[in-house]
Amino acid sequence: MTATVPAPNVAPPLDFTALLSDRARKMxxxxxxxxxxxxxxxxxxxxxxxxxxxxxxPLDDVRAAMDAVMTRYGAAALQYSTTEGHLPLRQFLAERAGITPGHVQIMTGSQQGLDLLGKILISEGDIVLVESPTYLGALQSFQPYGPQYLEMPTDEEGIDVDALEELLKGLKAGGKRAKLLYAIPNFQNPTGRTLSKERRERLVNLTAEHGLLVIEDDPYGQLRFSGEAAPSLYQIALDRVGGNPDHSHIIYSGSFSKTLVPGLRDAWVQAAKPLIEKLVQAKQGADLHTPTLNQMIVTELLPTVLxxxxxxxxxxxxxxxxxxxxxxxxxxxxxxxxxxxxxxxxxxxxxxxxxxxxxxxxxxxxxxxxxxxxxxxxxxxxxxxxxxxxxxxxxxxxxxxxxxxxxxxxxxxxx
Amino acid sequence: MTATVPAPNVAPPLDFTALLSDRARKMxxxxxxxxxxxxxxxxxxxxxxxxxxxxxxPLDDVRAAMDAVMTRYGAAALQYSTTEGHLPLRQFLAERAGITPGHVQIMTGSQQGLDLLGKILISEGDIVLVESPTYLGALQSFQPYGPQYLEMPTDEEGIDVDALEELLKGLKAGGKRAKLLYAIPNFQNPTGRTLSKERRERLVNLTAEHGLLVIEDDPYGQLRFSGEAAPSLYQIALDRVGGNPDHSHIIYSGSFSKTLVPGLRDAWVQAAKPLIEKLVQAKQGADLHTPTLNQMIVTELLPTVLxxxxxxxxxxxxxxxxxxxxxxxxxxxxxxxxxxxxxxxxxxxxxxxxxxxxxxxxxxxxxxxxxxxxxxxxxxxxxxxxxxxxxxxxxxxxxxxxxxxxxxxxxxxxx
CATH class of the missing domain: 3.90.1150.10 (Aspartate Aminotransferase, domain 1)
Known part of the structure; x- marks a missing residue:
């Protein structure tokens, strides 16, 4: 059955490339x-x-966590589970951020978070602001949804907020409006640069004034080895709106790939409830839910191993x-x-x-x-x-x- | 930080619904x-x-498999891995189907296979033929990509191929063409019906003649408890083109969710290489790769536990x-x-x-x-x-x- 010569009486194979979606051509x-x-x-x-x-x-800890999870949960660790994610994991993340589990969606790696955010937010031609340079994987996730990218100039302190302000003014003057801003404030991929605290505050205010959504991608934030930590855009925005996550325009993407292990593919998104609800629908269609076992293993590692x-x-x-x-x-x-x-x-x-x-x-x-x-x-x-x-x-x-x-x-x- | 009253001097929250993509409105x-x-x-x-x-x-077997995987692979079981999937798993699936690992893409559950196939194949307005009734999850995966559904009548033996032939002729006469046909030939979800062998052969020939791609969704195929097994559409098509998977118009979606356990989220797609290559790109943007550990655990269970x-x-x-x-x-x-x-x-x-x-x-x-x-x-x-x-x-x-x-x-x- 592995002969490669087609039977003489059959039609030629399909032109698969011609059958691809418009979207696929952008990938x-x-x-x-x-x-x-x-x-x-x-x-x-x-x-x-x-x-x-x-x-x-932490190989031994992961083994011990697997064991503990199987003992505690048995078959439930291997059964279908909710799209939103393992509740104890969402509770941990929510408490840490001062929000509720209803504002946290578990993702199969932060790449999925970026993909689904692109899916629910970017219509063909929507203006998406990205750092120059920015994370290649985000461009790859957004690309099929047809964004029109605009680059934000950056310098040693990250995004040049003065230049961004001019850019947004220019758009407004031209009757245009950006939909989304994507940024990696901490130890950016690829530059390693960090957005200063003062710029973070200005960026949060400026984007709020212009009605932009901001995706704050933060896989590395906890891996600081020098200098002083700055608050996340998410935290700044939350403080700005009196702590109500449903009034915040910042969407936070976090991950355990760089702090625990990447191969389990466990990450999350924090956002206002209307966005989380749409993310849940998008995730149902994308992979039903993140593997149950993996979420439970990560949860086991939170208190001491993380x-x-x-x-x-x-x-x-x-x-x-x-x-x-x-x-x-x-x-x-x-x-x-x-x-x-x-x-x-x-x-x-x-x-x-x-x-x-x-x-x-x-x-x-x-x-x-x-x-x-x-x-x-x-x-x-x-x-x-x-x-x-x-x-x-x-x-x-x-x-x-x-x-x-x-x-x-x-x-x-x-x- | 959990007060819900916004500070008096801040702007009202964004109208999140207005900021959703056109696509998100279809979800x-x-x-x-x-x-x-x-x-x-x-x-x-x-x-x-x-x-x-x-x-x-098989709880004990899964525990033993986890152990064996960690002992054999160590950190590699928890590190990033290739988008295509764990090679030994792809090899097993390829051998079983008489194809090569290059024709097999591992998916994070078959839901992901459906989502990514919809993503790479369905452009806005493309005609997609589905059984009446069909699997709700497939509709949910395809929906954001803007298909125009046409329903194929079904009876006790599954798709009514005579009616389908008329439908395709009618489309052709009207200068239209269907892009894709989605079917669950074995123990269909939701009806439990099975497409007869004779109809399978006719369906494969008819769709080949009309230049349609077919997604054969087969999560339950191995769970036959009465009657006689019929060959998969994939196998029939492969035989028809002399065994060359790159000449087959059938895309096969398989899963371990119903034969092993669902919570690991391990599934796969078999298709012609040009489609697999595009699926790899789509999957890079969607979740980089299926969790490494989970693929290794499943591979461990293949020889005797499956x-x-x-x-x-x-x-x-x-x-x-x-x-x-x-x-x-x-x-x-x-x-x-x-x-x-x-x-x-x-x-x-x-x-x-x-x-x-x-x-x-x-x-x-x-x-x-x-x-x-x-x-x-x-x-x-x-x-x-x-x-x-x-x-x-x-x-x-x-x-x-x-x-x-x-x-x-x-x-x-x-x-």
Whole structure:
């Protein structure tokens, strides 16, 4: 049955491409995942993937949690469950945020949160404001829904709120209006930059004044290893409206992928009830519910394992970031700039104008090191002279050797 | 922080409903899930939900599989993994179907398969043929993508292929063309009916001639407890094109939810490579990948636990179906018809024309029994005199008492 020659009397196969939806034509493969495939040879040091350090995973705790869950819940851990999510998990998240479980929807990874938010909010042609650069996966989730992206300029403190204000004024003057703003205020992917407290407050007020919804994507917020924590946009907005989550225009997306483990795919969205109710409907159609067992395992890990892991990861990633920066400073040629993240997993390298990091990748892989060319992170193109480096999943030796190999590669072009 | 009075100086909250996408306006809550909430009081006998019998779940085997997976894979079981899915799982499914792993995409439950197929295939206004009645969840998945549904008449042997042929001819004569046909050939949800072998062959040929894509949804196919198995549409089409999966117009959706456990959310789609490649892109944006651990657990259960469970479930559901039918025959008033399923979890009851089962539900729940009013399963309305009964998750005592209570309820209306 595996012969590949069609029977002579049958019609030619369908033209599958012609049968795709208009929407499907807007989808593209993730450049990063394609790059990851190339660079997964074991001897290549990869600064490309945004992978959490697996040696820090709480393996024994997860095993113990599985066991406890099966003992406590039995068959219920493996049965269909509610679309909204495991109530004790939603209760924990709600209490932490000062809201109710009715304002929390569990998601199968934060990617699903972004997809379903795009699905319920973005109509064809709606204006969506994104950072320049921004998280590629968000662009990929939103893209099929037909957004018109506008880029917000950013600098070392994140979104340039003055420029955003001008942009919004310009839209208004032209009779247009943005629907949605997508931002990663903490240790942004890909730049590692953090939005300052003062800018957060202005951003919340400005977007409220203009009637914009804001998605605050915060997978890394708890992984701060230096500097001072700033409140979330969500918290600022909540305070601004007297603590009523149904009056807040900020939608918060959180995840356990970077603080516990990513492979369980457990994340959540906090938002006003009318949005949560629509998300529930969207999720019913998308996957009915997040795996029951996985939500219960995560819940089991909340009281003691989660805070311990956060401490562990902060320390490790802080050291790795410091290490990478030290070697970059020592080895990269002059004219190459980099960010100094206060947390998270990434830093961002900017080469002189005119340099293209895409062809550089092949030469870097020859030297056994990989990165992500920065252009992928720009919604409207450009950024060819940038690259994203991840330090989260590399040993000190790998960081030293990898940065050296990268410096040699860059120095071929940047003299 | 939980005060609900907004600060006096803040703007009124956003009109969230006005900010929803056009797509979101097409989404509705699942009537079934709403009904399930009402009927989850412990003393109500529910024939409403399509829940597998939890007392048959292989709890010890799942625990042993978790253990084996953690021992064998360690951190890799909890790390990010490929969008396509766990290779050993795809290999097993591919071998069983006589195709390659490149033709298999793992899904987070078959609901996700339906959602992503709708996403990549259905453009606004595309004609989608569905059985009358059909699976409510499929309608819910497709709905946001803007299909124009056409219903295919069905009878005791499933889709009426003669009527379908006329329908397709009529479309063609009118210069129109259907894009997609969605069918559940085995023990259909909601009717329990099975498409005969002869009709399967005609359906495959007819749809191939008309250049239609067909989604064959088969969550129950292995749960046959009487009669003779018919080949899948997928297998028939594969034979028809000399075994080349890239020349087949049938897309097969399979699931482990009804044969192993539903709470792990593991399912798959088999299709031609150009479609699988687009599904991979869609899935990257939807949830990156199905939870790694869950795929590994399922893979562990394939060699011995899966076949044993299938035997166990077949026997149990067969007995329960027989029981329910025996009591229905003894107790339901004349003029009430029911299907006789050869497998799966459901049977379908048709009351005399003019009777509405929706108001009957409240009276049934007073008698401590629940069902799903059939109207929900009709894409274009109608079917008010029908109901779906599930026998999979009820003891002999519950079936006896439940059917008796239901018979009393029906008899109030049907004399």
């Amino acid at each position: 593209t493969a993730s450049a990063i995942r394609e790059i990851l495939k190339i660079t997964q040879e074991p001897d290549v040091i990869s600064f490309a993937g945004g992978l959490p350090a697996p040696e820090l995973f 805070p311990r892991q956060i401490e562990l990861i902060r320390k490790a990633y802080g050291e790795r970031a410091q290490d990478m920066i030290r070697h970059i400073k020592a080895q990269f040629p002059a004219g190459v700039h980099h960010t100094v993240p206060q947390g998270g997993m990434f830093l961002w390298v900017t080469l002189p104008e005119g340099v293209d990091t895409l062809p550089m990748l092949a030469r870097a892989v020859e030297r056994k090191v990989a990165f992500v060319p920065g252009a992928s992170f720009f919604a409207l193109g450009g950024g060819h002279n940038t690259m994203r480096l991840s330090y989260s999943n590399a040993t000190p030796q790998q960081i030293e050797r990898g940065v050296k190999a990268l410096a040699e590669t860059i120095s071929e072009t940047v003299k | 509705t809550a699942s009537a079934i899930r709403e009904i399930l909430k009402i009927t989850q009081e412990p003393d109500v006998i529910s024939f409403a939900g399509g829940l597998p019998a939890p007392e048959l779940f 076949p044993r469970q299938i035997e166990l479930i077949r026997k149990a559901y067969g007995e329960r179906a027989q029981d329910m039918i025996r009591h229905i025959k003894a107790q339901f008033p004349a003029g009430v018809h029911h299907t006789v399923p050869q497998g799966g979890m459901f049977l379908w009851v048709t009351l005399p024309e003019g009777v509405d089962t929706l108001p009957m539900l409240a009276r049934a729940v007073e008698r401590k029994v629940a069902f799903v009013p059939g109207a929900s399963f009709f894409a274009l309305g109608g079917g008010h005199n029908t109901m779906r009964l599930s026998y999979s998750n009820a003891t002999p005592q519950q079936i006896e008492r439940g059917v008796k209570a239901l018979a009393e309820t029906i008899s109030e209306t049907v004399k």
